[in-house]
Amino acid sequence: MNPLFLSPEHVLQGGYFNATLRKLQEPNTTIEPHNLMYPIFLLENEDAMQSVSSMPNVYRYGINKLIPALVELVEQGLKSILIFGIVETLPKDARGSSADCSENPVVKALPRILEACPNLTIACDVCLCPYTSHGHCGLLTENGVIDHAASVKRIAEVALAYAKAGAHIVAPSDMMDNRIKAIKDALVENKLQNQVSVLSYSCKFASSMYGPFRDTMKSSPMAGDRKCYQLPPGSAGLAARAAARDVSEGADFLMVKPGLPYLDIVRQTKDKYPHHPLFIYQVSGEYAMISRNGDSSEVESTLMETLTCMRRAVYDCIITYFAPLVLNILSRK
Numbered sequence: 565m566n567p568l569f570l571s572p573e574h575v576l577q578g579g580y581f582n583a584t585l586r587k588l589q590e591p592n593t594t595i596e597p598h599n600l601m602y603p604i605f606l607l608e609n610e611d612a613m614q615s616v617s618s619m620p621n622v623y624r625y626g627i628n629k630l631i632p633a634l635v636e637l638v639e640q641g642l643k644s645i646l647i648f649g650i651v652e653t654l655p656k657d658a659r660g661s662s663a664d665c666s667e668n669p670v671v672k673a674l675p676r677i678l679e680a681c682p683n684l685t686i687a688c689d690v691c692l693c694p695y696t697s698h699g700h701c702g703l704l705t706e707n708g709v710i711d712h713a714a715s716v717k718r719i720a721e722v723a724l725a726y727a728k729a730g731a732h733i734v735a736p737s738d739m740m741d742n743r744i745k746a747i748k749d750a751l752v753e754n755k756l757q758n759q760v761s762v763l764s765y766s767c768k769f770a771s772s773m774y775g776p777f778r779d780t781m782k783s784s785p786m787a788g789d790r791k792c793y794q795l796p797p798g799s800a801g802l803a804a805r806a807a808a809r810d811v812s813e814g815a816d817f818l819m820v821k822p823g824l825p826y827l828d829i830v831r832q833t834k835d836k837y838p839h840h841p842l843f844i845y846q847v848s849g850e851y852a853m854i855s856r857n858g859d860s861s862e863v864e865s866t867l868m869e870t871l872t873c874m875r876r877a878v879y880d881c882i883i884t885y886f887a888p889l890v891l892n893i894l895s896r897k
């Protein structure tokens with residue numbers, strides 16, 4: 565018996581007393597630039613640049629302001645972006661016609677971003693809510709409920725338009741059943757299947773944490789809510805079935821959204837589909853919460869702790885409004 569009565573197998577502190585040993589104890593949780601995707605709010609007005617009141621350091625850009633910002637971020641290591649179009653003068657109507665018209669800001673911007681940043685991977689969010697007069701993510705019947713077949717057909721058309729305009733990834737965020745297959749079919753019919761991948765918002769929950777995003781996008785539903793297509797927050801079962809549905813329909817990448825309160829879903833999805841790269845969307849409400857957690861050094865340490873824990877859970881790519889800050893932190897290491 566040793567004089568201190570310590571049982572050797574219960575002495576853990578001998579295994580993490582310096583920084584190198586601590587790194588060994590956190591396997592596979594490092595973050596590199598290819599693990600980050602940066603969401604971009606794109607305005608119709610090409611010369612505009614507006615701050616977002618509920619999200620410090622986040623801007624809505626017209627293409628002429630976006631290009632120089634992106635060129636600089638790519639120099640700092642940015643590998644991928646996720647674009648959201650915002651219309652202000654183009655009309656919103658029942659079928660979301662402005663989502664894929666030739667004047668749509670995303671359709672117009674894609675060739676210019678591809679030219680300015682040839683090594684940047686560009687994903688486009690595909691949804692109808694920023695473009696419909698009723699603000700829902702699908703099309704509605706006369707009775708005001710989701711018209712499933714019409715919605716899926718329309719979402720596939722929009723995805724195809726972004727694919728034709730040069731998007732590398734189309735990312736449907738509407739949560740309609742069967743839209744992944746409809747999009748894949750459209751890509752095949754147009755011989756784009758080997759040039760465009762499909763990132764499915766597969767496990768997207770009806771969360772209260774999308775508030776700052778909806779303010780920014782002006783995309784809240786005019787009536788009702790999204791609970792008939794986004795998942796109930798307590799349902800691990802529907803999340804498992806939604807991921808299975810999207811895998812069977814040919815999704816290249818899966819996603820869990822929001823991130824932090826849903827890490828059990830992240831782990832469940834990764835365990836079931838280890839061969840599908842998994843994305844987490846750290847949403848606008850999470851961004852707002854972390855941004856307010858103290859001074860800049862506390863914000864940075866909270867952010868990195870959060871991303872490390874998410875990585876432990878395990879994701880392959882994190883979609884985060886903090887991407888520029890993370891690149892900056894990585895460059896200082």
Ligand SMILES: NCc1[nH]cc(CCC(=O)O)c1CC(=O)O
Nearest residue numbers: 691693737773774777847848849
């Ligand atoms: N389809 C709309 C969409 N696409 C991405 C987000 C949320 C992003 C965020 O909060 O950062 C939302 C909001 C919603 O579904 O209500």
Ligand SMILES: [Zn+2]
Nearest residue numbers: 691692693701
């Ligand atoms: Zn939507």
Ligand SMILES: [Zn+2]
Nearest residue numbers: 689690691737
């Ligand atoms: Zn969306």
